[in-house]
Amino acid sequence: MLVLGIESTCDETACALVKDGKEIIANFVSSQIDLHNEFGGVVPELACRRHVEVIIPLLEEMFASVNLSIQDVDLIAASYGPGLIGALLIGLNCAKTLSLALNKPFVGVNHVEAHLYAAMMAHQDEIQFPCLGAVLSGGHTALVTIHEIGKYELIGQTVDDAIGEAFDKTAKILGLPYPGGPAIEKLAKEGDFSKYPFKCGVVKNQPLDFSFSGIKTGVLYAVKGQNTKEEKALSSQDKADIAASFQHVALNDIVQKIQKACDLKRFDTVIFGGGVTNNNYLKELILKKCPTLKTIWPTGQLSLDNAAMIAGLGYHVYQKNGSDSLALHAQTSIPF
Ligand code: KG4
Ligand code: ZN
Numbered sequence: 059m060l061v062l063g064i065e066s067t068c069d070e071t072a073c074a075l076v077k078d079g080k081e082i083i084a085n086f087v088s089s090q091i092d093l094h095n096e097f098g099g100v101v102p103e104l105a106c107r108r109h110v111e112v113i114i115p116l117l118e119e120m121f122a123s124v125n126l127s128i129q130d131v132d133l134i135a136a137s138y139g140p141g142l143i144g145a146l147l148i149g150l151n152c153a154k155t156l157s158l159a160l161n162k163p164f165v166g167v168n169h170v171e172a173h174l175y176a177a178m179m180a181h182q183d184e185i186q187f188p189c190l191g192a193v194l195s196g197g198h199t200a201l202v203t204i205h206e207i208g209k210y211e212l213i214g215q216t217v218d219d220a221i222g223e224a225f226d227k228t229a230k231i232l233g234l235p236y237p238g239g240p241a242i243e244k245l246a247k248e249g250d251f252s253k254y255p256f257k258c259g260v261v262k263n264q265p266l267d268f269s270f271s272g273i274k275t276g277v278l279y280a281v282k283g284q285n286t287k288e289e290k291a292l293s294s295q296d297k298a299d300i301a302a303s304f305q306h307v308a309l310n311d312i313v314q315k316i317q318k319a320c321d322l323k324r325f326d327t328v329i330f331g332g333g334v335t336n337n338n339y340l341k342e343l344i345l346k347k348c349p350t351l352k353t354i355w356p357t358g359q360l361s362l363d364n365a366a367m368i369a370g371l372g373y374h375v376y377q378k379n380g381s382d383s384l385a386l387h388a389q390t391s392i393p394f
Pocket of ligand 2: 169173195196332362363
């Protein structure tokens, strides 16, 4: 079954063709980083306008590159949330329109679920369920029990900022470009992580929940001083030390909670998803602190927002539940 996937939850317009949930025929992403860079974060109105401009030419370019026609597609899948409402509407309505015009079935896909599926998609060996899923992206931070594809149970989540958002905001405070994650990781290599004793928040009675808003304020005070009238002059070494300390503390918090969740639930496998999984310091920490854990990471283009994961998971959604109604709404948040 050839599935067309469409993704437009945030600042990437993407389309992909995937066969039977696994085999990627084409995976096209048009990033909007250039558009949002000067604002230090995503501007929703600009994001939707760019999606409108890009989506049809991107589809045309993809079909031409693989010498296939849209008539060859058996199913159309699109992210229906969570994400920015205006951005979501573009990809979702494009998918619904194609479904209606071509008389092909349509399914809506949960973008966060798809981030977890991205790692499973490229994994060759059989996965032993139940296992832990860790979504570490710009918009989401969650730990879930994965019982099977499509059956999840939320066991921990952020109560404020997502981990990627914390990287992006820290980068902005340090005057680094957007997206902040890669910039912080690079700068942190020059720094000493023991210089700034930042702390992540503790969520009362929820040992697997995260809170990153406090650490962001900690970084702000380290950069500007608690009294903004006496702004500190920071050397480039100070900035590198702040980046290294932030990264060390925030990622250690995540690794500790992954370890705790696996101990509590007796899981021996973790499936990772989302853009923050590109961070090599995170991979080193996992290897060092949880050496016996089996880890499944998204590879290459599958870690950041992409439509291959949407087409791939769309195949399973359709196998399980059949097609969705075209009345399916875009949703800014979808509970697990
Ligand atoms: O999964 P994703 O493409 O988008 C969402 O669904 O949110 O993730 C983007 C996030 C951004 O916040 C970006 O700063 C972060 O992933 N990111 C990283 C790294 N590469 C991307 N964070 C830390 N280290 C990285 N190397
Ligand atoms: Zn995403």
